[in-house]
Amino acid sequence: MLTKVLEQRLRFARRTRPAHAAVLIAITQEEDPKVLLTRRSLYLNNHAGEVSFPGGKRDPTDISNIGVALREAWEETALNPFDVKLLGDLPMQRAKSGILVKPIVGLIPSQVELIAQPSEIDRIFFASLRELLDTQPTPHEVQLPHQSIYFPSLQVEDEVIWGLTARILISLFQYGLNVQKSWPFLLNSPTFQAKIFKRLKG
Numbered sequence: 001m002l003t004k005v006l007e008q009r010l011r012f013a014r015r016t017r018p019a020h021a022a023v024l025i026a027i028t029q030e031e032d033p034k035v036l037l038t039r040r041s042l043y044l045n046n047h048a049g050e051v052s053f054p055g056g057k058r059d060p061t062d063i064s065n066i067g068v069a070l071r072e073a074w075e076e077t078a079l080n081p082f083d084v085k086l087l088g089d090l091p092m093q094r095a096k097s098g099i100l101v102k103p104i105v106g107l108i109p110s111q112v113e114l115i116a117q118p119s120e121i122d123r124i125f126f127a128s129l130r131e132l133l134d135t136q137p138t139p140h141e142v143q144l145p146h147q148s149i150y151f152p153s154l155q156v157e158d159e160v161i162w163g164l165t166a167r168i169l170i171s172l173f174q175y176g177l178n179v180q181k182s183w184p185f186l187l188n189s190p191t192f193q194a195k196i197f198k199r200l201k202g
Contacts (some may be wrong), residue, residue, distance in 0.1 A: 001105060002129055003033050004106060006176045010088030010105055019092060019102035020069035023055030025172060026084060027129060030110040034126035039159060041122050051161045053168065054079065054104070062079075065089065069104040077124055078115040084110050090171045095164050103168045105176060127156045132169060137183060152183055 001096060006027065026036040040050050054073035062068045066089075070081040088101040116124050140153035140162045153162035154169070161169065173179040 001031065002177065003029050004107065005178070006107075008118070012086075012088050012177050016065065016089065016092075018058065019065050019068070020099035020189075021055060021057045022065045022072070022102045022104055023168065024073040024075065024079075024084070025053055025054035025090075025103055025105045025168065026079065026108045027105070028110045028112075029085070029107040033129045034110075035129055035132065036077070037077070037112075037125055037127055037157075037161070037165075038116070038121045039123040041118070041120055041196055043119075044101065050165070051159050051164065052165050055101070057099070065102040066104055069102070070175070076117050076121050077109065078117075079108065079112065080146060081121070083112060090168065090175055091163060093168055093171070101164065101168075103171065105172065114157065125142040125157050125159070127159075127161075131156055133173060133177070133181070135180075137166075152172070184191065 024036075027035045028036075036054065038050055038054055040052055054076045055069055056072040056076070058068050059071070062071065066086065068085060073079045073084075075079055085108070086104065086106045086189040088105055090105065093101045093103065095101055114124050116122070135154045135156060137152040138155060139150040140160050141148050141150055151162045152166065153160050154166055155161070170181055170183055174182045
């Protein structure tokens, strides 16, 4: 069972620096576990309309990366922090804006009442973890002022998962499930990403 593997392999790092932001990878505890995902509102200034994990930036009152992830998940989806069984964290990721993001992994009941915060979230949905593992990456077009660039992506539940969210999923597969998912190397290289992020920021 995939959730058992996650419980066995994941741990919290003994030392970790405070991240600029944190996301919660919430996975349902059932035979066919599903990953909680959201689609961000089209009216947001950053990452509008993109698929993401619940999460956001650190507040001055937040005392840990875990606290950031749980608070943001509650604010965006009404997920009760006490319904989350924390398993561990994943390596820090850098968003295209340059901020450092810490992924926190936890299990949640298979039946939870969630409500999207309309000012931030257009849609809450669940994607099968097994389907995400089995789905092959496809090119996703990102249009820049003078050209298009293609990023690897996963397409599930009529949504496109790419960018930071896709990279965090690949990290979950590697560290949480010991699965090395085939992913285009060039687009995964830090040097290439840095150049693209600079151009995306314009």
